[in-house]
Amino acid sequence: MPLTHSLQNHMARDWVRARHQRYLDARGGKGHEADIVGQEIELDWEKRKAAVDGKCKCNFCSRNLQLVAFRCPSGGAVACLPCKMRFSYYGS
Numbered sequence: 001m002p003l004t005h006s007l008q009n010h011m012a013r014d015w016v017r018a019r020h021q022r023y024l025d026a027r028g029g030k031g032h033e034a035d036i037v038g039q040e041i042e043l044d045w046e047k048r049k050a051a052v053d054g055k056c057k058c059n060f061c062s063r064n065l066q067l068v069a070f071r072c073p074s075g076g077a078v079a080c081l082p083c084k085m086r087f088s089y090y091g092s
């Protein structure tokens with residue numbers, strides 16, 4: 001049974017949280033949150049052509065995907081570029 005959108009999105013957010021935590025830990029951990037605000041954190045989401053797997057809308061904002069999409073390896077949520085960028089910053 002395919003995963004529901006909301007479960008995929010939940011898994012993607014967990015993935016993002018883990019990446020942000022790892023980034024913070026590598027820079028001193030707790031207490032250094034302010035240091036990493038505004039820095040782009042690599043999510044390692046798979047960049048691919050839009051509309052692969054028959055998906056043509058972003059999981060998060062329902063915008064039509066344009067040229068590229070970013071797929072979270074955990075759960076398979078697909079994000080548009082603006083949503084992926086939003087997730088790439090600490091605190092998002």
Ligand SMILES: [Zn+2]
Pocket residue numbers: 058059060061062063079080081082083084
């Ligand atoms: Zn989006």
